[in-house]
Amino acid sequence: MFTAGCYGQASLDLQGGPPDDGNPDPPPIQQDGSLRCDLGSVPADITLQTVAADFARVVHPAMVRESSGCISCHGTTQGRLFTVSSNGLESFYALRAAGFLTPESGSLLSRLVTTDESARMPRGAAPWSEREIANVASLTCQLAAVEARQPLSRPDEEFPQALLEPYGGPAIATYDNPFLGYLQLKGKVKAVFNDDWVRGGVDRFSQSVGLFGGVDYQNHFVEARVATADFFLGLDDLSRDVCLTAATARTGPFAGLDLAQPMVDVPAPVTVQYEMEQAALSSGTVPPGTPILASTGGRTSTGWNLWTNGTLTTANPYTFPASSTFRFTVKARGDLCGPALPNMQLRVDGVMVREWGVSNGTAYADFTHTQALTEGDHIISVAFTNDYNESGVCDRNLHVDALVVHGPTEAATGTQRADAAKAKVDSLYRRMLYRPATETERANGYALVKDLHGIEADLPKAWSGLCEGLMRSPDFLFTLPPSYEAHSGTERERLLLVKLAQDLLGRPPSAEDFTALERGQKSWEDMVDGYLASQDFHTYYFERMRVRTESEGTADTDEPARLWTHLMREGKPLSELLTAEYAVDAAFQAVPRATEHGKTGVLTMKGFIKNKPGLPHYNYAARVMTDFMGTLYEIPSEVFDMRGAATAASTVDPTSLCFSCHQTLTPLAHQRLRWDDEGNYRTENVEGQPMDDSDRGLVATYAFKGQGMEAFATQAVKKEMFVRRTLNAQFALLFGREMRHALDERGVYKRLWDVSEESNGNLKAVLKAVATSPEYLRR
Incomplete structure (x- = not known):
């Protein structure tokens, strides 16, 4: 009966659970790791819910135990692609969605019983008992029978059932406020100072792009992920120059301020x-x-x-x-x-x-x-x-x-000079930090300017010193001024608008924007809609997508970013990122392209294929899976040792270490064969033989079977991983990071999933949902 897939049928408890026999027969695992199941013999009352409950009750405790469990390698802090949750139901649904609870090779069961120590789990620990392995086998066949009897949407194409469970982990209390990026810093300096920092015909921002962690597509191609010490070295030069220039000319934040007025009052004699x-x-x-x-x-x-x-x-x-x-x-x-x-x-x-x-x-x-x-x-x-x-x-x-x-012998002035100077301090705070100065800040700012003037009798230079200090303020350097925590009402909305504009436009709001929001002429949603419809947003979004797609600044390597921007501007489905049958020109308009591309979107664009070789090293396939499917690869040391001598034949050999780990990469690499490493289409190989660009049936569980890149693309866009990865690109634009979709932000993910479903994958609708969410508004 075990061989039939329902071992212990006569002794099933009321929950339809797996066997309780301490000495079960070994499960009928084939040499390739697959499991024979007689699906017809599984009782009719077995459901997805009962299998999930039995898994949580019987299998999950073994996964989370300290000795010979899974959690030591696959815990939430281990950085693995798959993590084991402390919640049994959550772990079951995550395993099912990842394809690890199938009777096929590569499943959890096959990893538990394999004799290959490089693939066996738990790695480096004692194997599970026969009873524990039998429990996994029984539930695997029960799940296969349930899915065969009642065809549901594929688990990897639906919102993860595991994430419908409430988050039960520890509270996550991190400082969640992105630092200004290179483009945002340029936009802020331009808005505050009306200064592009060009001196003597030399663009000082371009000269300092490396210090500020930016991208210039010439020497710097990857953004800095966090602020570095170099950033502050660049800020020293920037702030000193733009502040003194503005103070001397009375421009930017100093416009209309008389900096030559005495600051110190004459007291009574x-x-x-x-x-x-x-x-x-x-x-x-x-x-x-x-x-x-x-x-x-x-x-x-x-x-x-x-x-x-x-x-x-x-x-x-x-x-x-x-x-x-x-x-x-x-x-x-x-x-x-x-x-x-x-x-x-x-x-x-x-x-x-x-x-x-x-x-x-x-x-x-x-x-x-x-x-x-x-x-x-x-x-x-x-x-x-x-x-x-x-x-x-x-x-x-x-x-x-x-x-x-x-x-003093002069007439006393009371506090009028100090009051006037403190009013100037407040003006600088409002113009540079977009909020009034507190009483303490006015007093400290006044004292700083007075002290600097005492060191060097140059009032504009002393005021410039205060300006330099404000450019080092967290309220200037973070996308959301941290002082928003101390404000409420109109002032708080004002600071949140600063973040929205910097996130969507790469610059602070205009004076008209502040007025419209504060006077009730526009609601928050109106502001979001206006920004999303603006040319500034389209320009900034394109620049962000250039970084996202690792453009090299050429027309070809910019095309993937142009497609992202075109989909955003036109409200087209996010699936067309991989299935678009058109190209996108420099004006961000869809234009025809050769029919051999088919429905492949960015996947067959020259700018995406270039510098991503095919076999034997999987660069292209790995980048596709990482960029658009969210797959990360852990490369053991033994792989590094063998890659230098690897050949196309050795990497696709089903007995090789490469193939055992990368059963997605090999068939995908074959599907791309009609496109060479420069992105040129071909129909014959170097020997003049016709190309076989099918997945070649190499992997029974391969989710993207078929001929060529169109077969991959049209199936990939249905996958939850693709949707999540694309939604995350929008989420990161406003939060500076990806969603904690498996942790405390699973509710956010579900809302964005629903918005995407309801809007047919409209990226602009997704961005609006993020910008109007309680999480973004800190409510």
């Missing part, structure tokens, strides 16, 4: 008087709080007598509250002796700013000087410089009673 009788000799013990230090002389009842050359200096710097003019008054008298008057100097930071001859010998007089000083701390001193003595006759000395500092 203050008078501070230093009494010299409170001074102390600096060479002795200085009492705490002493305001003046004397280098020579001694205290008197009314002040300090400098009886030799020396200074009276403020013990601590005097803090001048603003860059302004201040009045200094020294109360002094002199002891006259000799032909010259006592010489008194007023010094600031050790530099003389005024000197007097002190003629009054008996009464103190005021000696006044007005001096312009910069804001901040300065040391003030009074100096006696020409001591003189005639023994027994006279002695020239300088007596100082007080030093008075008064100012």
Whole structure:
């Protein structure tokens, strides 16, 4: 009965489960790994649901166990093409969709029983027990019988049943916000500064394309996936140049701003008087709080007598509250002796700013000087410089009673200058980051410009420094300004619109766009529709598809990207990516092409075939499966060792390691044979024999059987993998990554699948669904 495919029929439980016999007979596996099943003997009450439930109950526990299980190699963190879920039903449907639960060679069962250690699973571990293998065999035949009795859509052509199960894994909390790409950075600089960064006829962006991780189709063909240290080296040059240029010319974000206006307000005047009788000799013990230090002389009842050359200096710097003019008054008298008057100097930071001859010998007089000083701390001193003595006759000395500092002498301005400067800071935030500055940001921005001006007295250059800082802000460098998290209502929608425009147009929104959304003239859907219909979108989409198809910048290698763009513009089915019977010219219009192409879309375009050799190394077939079917290949070290000497015959030999792993690549490579490596059509091989471009029946489970590339294309477009891969190209345009379709975004995937079904594969409808989704709108 086991051989019949329903082993244990008499002992089936109410769920129609597999046998519970601890010592079953070995399953009738053929030498090629296929399983003989008598489908007619499987009970009629066995359904897809009962097989799935039995698999989850009986087989799945063995797959997820730590020892001799599958999950150690096929867990969600292992990077394998197929992953084993912790959910039994999910794993069953995923295995079924992947074709691993069939009675054919290459199935899960054949991997469990093979004696080839390079293909046996679990690799490097003890084999499963006879009972466990029998369970897999029984359920495999039951599933084959169910599918034969009630033909359903092929499991690889329907939305994966596994993904209809709710996600039960851990929450995924990653920072999901793409960094600006090269084209987006160019678009943002053009929008903010009206500057294309061309200097002296040299395009500095093109010169820096490598630093910014862009593509120029000459030396750089692959985009950087993340921001690198080189990006910030390029940003140093870019920000310094465009900011200073704009600040000097008062263009871009500085348009209409008077950068020459003083920034520091003039405070109300203050008078501070230093009494010299409170001074102390600096060479002795200085009492705490002493305001003046004397280098020579001694205290008197009314002040300090400098009886030799020396200074009276403020013990601590005097803090001048603003860059302004201040009045200094020294109360002094002199002891006259000799032909010259006592010489008194007023010094600031050790530099003389005024000197007097002190003629009054008996009464103190005021000696006044007005001096312009910069804001901040300065040391003030009074100096006696020409001591003189005639023994027994006279002695020239300088007596100082007080030093008075008064100012600023200009009219007080309150806070009007600072307020005006902070308003300019806010303007820069709004024009460069598309949001107002917070109170702290206004204060910090003002302080930065003021400090830079203190270092170099060049106000436009100081303002340029703030601009450079804003270009390094996350709100400038990410497609979605991260500060959106702190906003709500209109401000939040404004920042989301920044992301939408950069995702679809490669540049920020225009002022008219902001106005239309904020005043309710257009809804979010209206904005999406308008962008998708714009020429800017078509231009940017084409550039993104050039990167997606790895164009080399030639007319031929651009054609696959032109087809993508044509399908988007015209609302044609996404299936025509592989089945279009036409070419697309430089104007993105469909034009006839030779009949030998048939329904092959990009697959037989010169620009796609070029640089993708056929046999023996499968480059073309592997790229087709990776680019359009989402298949990734793990190449073991032994394959690298043998590839150098591989021949066409050895790679397609059914006993070879290549063939055992790549049963899709070999028949696909044969189907492409009528197209040489330059994309030219041919009907004979080099020996003059007719081409056999069929799949040659090499693989019984090959899903794309038939003659030539049209047979492959017309069947490939029905596959869930093709639909998912194409939907992901649209999703990635707005999210900067592919969907986590098997994890927490399976609901997103189902919605996009349904939109694609309902719209007959309209790519624009898919993009709109992404742009209006709760996930994109962060709701």
